[in-house]
Amino acid sequence: DAGVIQSPRHEVTEMGQEVTLRCKPISGHNSLFWYRQTMMRGLELLIYFNNNVPIDDSGMPEDRFSAKMPNASFSTLKIQPSEPRDSAVYFCASTLKRPGTGGAGSNQPQHFGDGTRLSIL
Amino acid sequence: AQSVTQLGSHVSVSEGALVLLRCNYSSSVPPYLFWYVQYPNQGLQLLLKYTTGATLVKGINGFEAEFKKSETSFHLTKPSAHMSDAAEYFCAVSEVAGGFKTIFGAGTRLFVKA
Numbered sequence: 001d002a003g004v005i006q007s008p009r010h011e012v013t014e015m016g017q018e019v020t021l022r023c024k025p026i027s028g029h030n031s032l033f034w035y036r037q038t039m040m041r042g043l044e045l046l047i048y049f050n051n052n053v054p055i056d057d058s059g060m061p062e063d064r065f066s067a068k069m070p071n072a073s074f075s076t077l078k079i080q081p082s083e084p085r086d087s088a089v090y091f092c093a094s095t096l097k098r099p100g101t102g103g104a105g106s107n108q109p110q111h112f113g114d115g116t117r118l119s120i121l
Numbered sequence: 122a123q124s125v126t127q128l129g130s131h132v133s134v135s136e137g138a139l140v141l142l143r144c145n146y147s148s149s150v151p152p153y154l155f156w157y158v159q160y161p162n163q164g165l166q167l168l169l170k171y172t173t174g175a176t177l178v179k180g181i182n183g184f185e186a187e188f189k190k191s192e193t194s195f196h197l198t199k200p201s202a203h204m205s206d207a208a209e210y211f212c213a214v215s216e217v218a219g220g221f222k223t224i225f226g227a228g229t230r231l232f233v234k235a
Contacts, residue, residue, distance in 0.1 A: 004164070043165075043211065043225045056222065091164050107153045107172040107215065110223060112164030 002026070006092050006113035014121050018080040021116045024073055025094030033110060034067055034077050035091040043091075049075065050097060082120045089115045123148045123216045127226035135234045140184075140199040142229050144212030147193065154195045155213040155223070156186055165211060171195065182206070207233045 005024040013019060025032050034046040047057040049069045057067070064083070069075040079086055093110040128143040146152055153172050157165040169180025176188040182205075186197045195212060209230045215223040 042227045045222060045225075048222070093164070107170070109155055109157075109167040109170055110165075112157075112166070114162070114164050 004092055004094050004111050004113035006090075006116050008116060009114065010117045010119075012119045012121065013082060015083055016081045017120075018078065019082045019086075019118060019120075021077040021090050021092075021118070023075045023077070023092030023113060025075070025092070026111055027073065029094035029096050029111070030072065031095050031097045032069060032075050033093040033095075034075070035093065036088045037091060037115070038088045046077070084120045087118055087120050089117050091115045123152065123214050123222075123224050125212050125214050125224050125226035127210075127212050127229050129229055130227065131230050131232065133232040133234060134202045136204055137201050140197070140202045140206065140231065142197040142210050142212075142231065144186075144195045144197065144226060145193055146195060146212070146214045148214060148216050150216055151190075153215040154186075154188060155215070156180065156184070156195075156197050157211045157213060157225075158182075159209045159211065159228075161208075168197070168210070202231075202233045204233050204235065207231055 007022045031050045033048040036044045036046055046059045047067045048055055052069045065079055067077045091112050093112045095108045095110045124147040126145045134140055155170045156168040158168050159165045168184050169178045169186055171178045171188045179185045184199045186195050188195050209228045211228045212226040213223050
């Protein structure tokens with residue numbers, strides 16, 4: 001079965017440019033997460049979606065960051081304009097949150113993509 | 122609020138020795154607990170999880186973890202380390218009444234010496 005697919009795997013661009021990261025979750029999963037990983041700050045949750053609706057974007061660092069999920073099989077994370085401090089590995093993860101479990105935390109594991117390594121020069 | 126503390130950012134063991142990676146959590150309600158492993162240039166992969174039931178949980182690659190409520194711990198162990206176990210390991214907690222977030226620990230990098 002195909003896992004979570006992220007593209008591109010690597011992105012190098014100059015500061016000020018717009019960057020778009022893409023994610024295709026596992027088919028049938030209804031929740032999607034965007035994380036950022038750096039040596040200094042570890043793994044940070046940026047935003048998560050449930051049934052294509054953003055539930056919590058409190059981890060999004062600035063207005064320069066935006067995320068969308070137009071349908072159940074695709075999500076984007078956009079940075080505009082990009083800055084050198086945005087350099088990191090960005091991960092997308094998905095999971096299945098079973099109906100009827102309310103707004104509670106999930107007992108299902110998250111499935112991660114292999115990440116996008118972003119370098120802003 | 123839930124939180125996760127992993128004791129030791131780096132752990133080094135010899136091949137064949139016991140692996141013990143420590144994780145303590147803070148949660149106001151019974152948590153769901155997870156261990157993930159991350160190999161270089163890859164995303165996190167689930168090793169094992171505890172939700173309810175038996176407190177000793179077995180995962181992939183010979184790893185296991187025991188949920189100890191009285192100690193608020195979920196330490197990861199493996200009787201005999203293999204070179205291929207060298208990776209970064211993350212403990213995570215998801216609270217039943219904690220919205221939808223899973224909180225990850227800072228990670229422990231495991232080194233295995235020949």
